Amino acid sequence: MNIENTKAQMKKGVLEFCILSVLSSGDQYPSEIIEKLKDAKLIVVEGTLYPLLMRLKNDGLLSYRWEESLSGPPRKYYKLTPVGKQYLKELKTSWNELVDAVNKIIDKSN
Amino acid sequence: MNRTITMNLNGIIFHIEEDAYDKLNKYLSTIKGYFKDSEGRDEIMSDIEARIAEMLSEKVSSTKQAVLLSDVESVIAVMGKPEDFADDSERKESTENTNSSSDENRTSYPNNKRRRVFRDTDDKILGGVCAGIANYFDFDPLWLRAAFAISFFAFGSGFLLYIILWIIIPAAKTTAEKLEMRGEKVDINNIGKAVNEEFEDFKKKMKDFGHEVNSKENKEKLKTTAQKATEFIGDVFHNIIHVFGKIVAFFLLFIGIVLMVALLATIFGSGTISVFNTSTSTIHYSLYEFCSTVLPGSLPMSLVVIGIILFIGIPLSAMIYSGIRHLFGIKQKNRIVKYFFNTLWLVGLCLMIYIGIKIGNDFSEEATVRERIEITQPTTSTLTLDLKALPEDDIDATYYHHRKHKIDLGDWAVISKDENSFRLGYPSMSIQPSETDSFQLIAVKKSNGRNKKEATGYAKNIDYTITQKDSVFTFNNYFEIKSNDKLRAQDLKLILKVPVDKIIFLSKRMEKIIYNIENISNTLDDDMVNRRWKMTKQGLECIDCDGLDNLHKHKTGTY
Structure with missing residues (x-):
């Protein structure tokens, strides 16, 4: 059993949830999302984000629009769709439940 | 000193050192290879390139204008190796x-x-x-x-x-x-679920589509909306075709297997397959008998077998193959195999055409032989015409008991008895007035053949006998074709010439062979039997037809 692998798997599971949460505060382009996730130490390498964004978009949870930027080429701003908002709401509930449940287990075993 | 290359990454121009360019290029193509199977590959790639361009642009300034290898390396370190970030579900696992x-x-x-x-x-x-x-x-x-x-x-x-x-x-x-x-x-539940999912998806797309149409902001968006519309119409059709495809595939598979079994049974089985015939019961047919009776002697039977296997077997195999493929969603197509079988099928087609031409060629000439069948003049004025009853030892009776040993090819029959096969034909008889004052029986024998000589030979080989007992003529049910002769549309017409004032009686059984006998009252063949007919100068006249219903008569002018 590789500890790094397990940690990575754990992070991976909540990554989608985190991306949706980050976008719930407003439309953002990938570099901004990456910044926030990096600050929270959720991702180590940035490449992880792009396939995930693509999948969330293909699943209809996200949409994007192009916006001119002052400092360079146009940027892709990602945004939650109504389905994505609903999805996020459900994930939040189950996340809270999961945290409670896990904490309970940890408390008991201590 | 190092050489630099000018590179355009996501619309930004970079001066990049050669080794740094190679490294970056290799990195990008590795990522590309990693997302080979994902549908959104191009989009992911352009996102990644945009991000890399952004990072690289932070690394250059007016004093440091070129992108160095170390810059690329640090960017790669931030982005990560493809195996670190590629989405698992997008790849096929094997470890x-x-x-x-x-x-x-x-x-x-x-x-x-x-x-x-x-x-x-x-x-x-x-x-x-x-x-x-x-x-x-x-x-x-x-x-x-x-x-x-x-x-x-x-x-x-x-x-x-x-x-x-x-x-x-x-x-x-x-x-x-x-x-x-x-x-x-x-199962049914799952299919229902899948259909539902597709439908929900459809509704959602519909909604999104509507939203996007309402909020038309710029041209680019309109373009994607138009793309979405086509994409989504495509999806709908795809789903419909998908369901129909499965149903069609099932039938293809089923029919293909049934026909394949029938084909193999015909070729390798000793049995015969039955094909429904419109008029009588069934035609029984086996490949061996077809070959021995119809196929020209110069062609071996194996040629026909090969022709049939290639010509019919290959399309049937293709039917089964495509049925299975579509039913189970197997995506595998081997072009070489396809061309190979297509070619083989063409060979089969040519073979069948060749065989067909060969057979047709054997029917090209027709010959007629007229022969007089020797009879002695009856002593009484009334001649009784009868057809042979079928006693137990007759071939025809055997045929009735062993129906499957007979094949019926229109006017001919092939009957197997004691490992001998008899090629038989049905004669037809007509009655004409005699020019002399004696009865005459003429046999008009006809056959086709490769040439006049062969046709004449086949015609002469037609064997027909009648038995005579003073004033009773007993006809045979069949004429026989010599056992080695092929079936070449042999035909026998009997013409009985009756002198004026003589009377003939047609027995009930005669209705099997008499054909369109002309008479004064235009009575149908079926009604002519069991009655006596007198030959007059005008033609045959019925002697005991008093009770005959007018309805049974020919209406003048119908032919």
Whole structure:
């Protein structure tokens, strides 16, 4: 059993949830999302984000629009769709439940 | 000093050192290779390139204008190696390590978990075909194995089918494929669920589509909206075609197998297949008898067998093959094999055309031979015409008991008795007035052949006998064709010439051979039997037709 692998798997599971949460505060382009996730130490390498964004978009949870930027080429701003908002709401509930449940287990075993 | 290259990354121009460019180029193509199977590859790539461009632009300034190898390396370190970030569910796993994650993705992404058919090589007797199919439909492979084992004896049709399945169904090699093999059950509920999902998806797309149309902001967006619209109409059609495709595939497979068994039975089986005939009961037919009676002597029977296998067997195999492929969603197409079989089919077609021309050629000439059948003049004025009753030892009676030994080709029949086959034909008889004052019986023998000489020979070989007992003529039911002669449309017409004032009586049995006998009262053949007819100068006149209903008479002018 590789500890790094397990940690990575754990992070991976909540990554989608985190991306949706980050976008719930407003439309953002990938570099901004990456910044926030990096600050929270959720991702180590940035490449992880792009396939995930693509999948969330293909699943209809996200949409994007192009916006001119002052400092360079146009940027892709990602945004939650109504389905994505609903999805996020459900994930939040189950996340809270999961945290409670896990904490309970940890408390008991201590 | 180093050489630099000018590079355009996401619309930004960079001056990049050669070694740095090589490194970056290699990195990007590795990523590209990693997302080979994902549908959104181009989009992911352009996102990644945009991000890299952004990072690189932070590394250059007016004092440091070129991108160095170290810059590229640090960017790659930030982005990560493709194997670190590629999305698991987008790839096909093959290692033990990633098994569990593929299983998780399976449950969270319903599109990926539909079951597919594979050969189950872990549970195989021969190729794992039965086990694989049993997995797909969730039953014990034992029954399928038993069915196949039995069908091996049905002229090897089961064997052939098994080989076909073995070739076209891929083996479950990787763990992912093994999981897919046992994926979600395919049943009515699931099909309903899948349809529902598609429908929800459809509704959602509809909604999104509507939103986007309402908020038309710029041209680019309109373009994507138009693309979405076509994409989504395409989806709808795709789904409809998909469902129909499965149904059609099932019928293709079913009919293909049935016909294949019939074909193999015809070729290799001693039995005959029955084809429904419109008029009488059935035509019984076997390939061997076809060859021995119709095929020109210069052509070997094996040529016909090969022709039939290629000409009919290949399309049937293709039917079964495509049926299975569409039914189980197997994506595998071998072009070389396809061309090979197409060519073979063309060879078969040419062979069949050649055989057809050869047979047709044997019918090209017609010859007629007129012969007088010797009779002695009856002593009484009334001549009785009778047809031979069929006693037990007659070939025809045997035929009635062994119906399957006979083939019926229109006007001819082939009857097998005691390993001898008899080629028989049905004669027809007409009555004409005699120019002299004696009875005459003329046989008009006709046949086709490759040339006049052969046709005449076949015609002369037509053998017909009648027996005479003073004033009773007993006709035979059939004429016989010499046992080595081929069937070449041999035909026999009998003409009985009756002198004026003589009377003939037609027995009931005669209705089998008399054909359109002209008479004064225009009475139909069926009504002419069991009556006496007198030859007058005008033609045949009925002597005891008083009770005959007018309805049974010909209406003048109908022919």
